[in-house]
Amino acid sequence: MKTILYMAMTVNGKIAGIDNDTSWTSKEDWAGFLGMCKKVGNAIIGRKTYEMVKKEGTQLGDILTVVLTREATLLAKRSTHTIFTDKQPRDVLAMLQEKGYREALVCGGGILNSAFLKEGLIDEMYIDIEPLILGRGIPLFADGDFAPHLTLLEVKTLSNSQTVQLHYKVIK
Template sequence: MNHGRKLYLYIATSLDGYIATLDDSLEWLFKVEGEGDNGYSEFFNTIDTVLMGRKTYDWIIKNDVGEFPYKNKPCYVFSKTLTGKNDHVEFINEDITSFTKRLKSTTGGNIWIVGGGELLHHFIKNYLVDEFIITIAPTIIGKGIPLFNELDTEVKLKLRNIRRFNQFVELHYELI
């Protein structure tokens, strides 16, 4: 059991378990009527570090209008090809598990894994995610990028909370 910083998955998914369409679109998500920001600001204020994969970073740079959304928090991007830092992120080329365990053992607040699917699979497989906050949209998109890939192991969770934001439902689990 980790007694340092906690790593959170905070993500939205379709009812059939996809985080995006095959062409990386999230349009289906924005068509659902929520309530305010569906708890995003509340969650965002609880974390002080952001982790993401290279594909997610590239998507943010390509599709996000305006300022980098995580500019006031340390942000690490796992990449096999990019190195160094820029104004907003530091690229990490080392072993994901070792880096994350070391980061979790340092002083600080909670850590958020923003995405993506491949990186999340690695985190889950290695029991690095401490809490899962999954918001489900009442939309079936049929095919796309799955929230969870096939695992060779069982991951046991305990339900902590359920909240409703108009048409969205948020499920909060912790690793046991």
């Protein structure tokens, strides 16, 4: 199964500011993210990202959203398009494959991104770099024992914005 990481970050590598603020992301980044969600058909996120998305009232529509969490109240929830699970990253990918998906989209936060990268499960990355520096915030990857090399596949400017998208392949 091909696993793609799709994230927006500041020039200095922050994916969210204090209190998980992402109001600085561009319309172009958001459109690209939603387009990738529709293409892949699923999105894997962590609990904090889920809470942020829910707070902002963001809807992913018919996209299957898999939320990795250890929080018992969420694990007990049931939803048509959302699965709450405490499974390990490799097991989540196996579950999606059993459901017929050929690709998976990992969408943060930093701890979740690191868990997938550490296990060698990320095949490609789309990183949208927004023209902003945040002194404090959540990094793209939490600290961990990993150092994969990447091959740059494409660099492009998103529409009429100053947002730059980097597309990488992870060398395995």
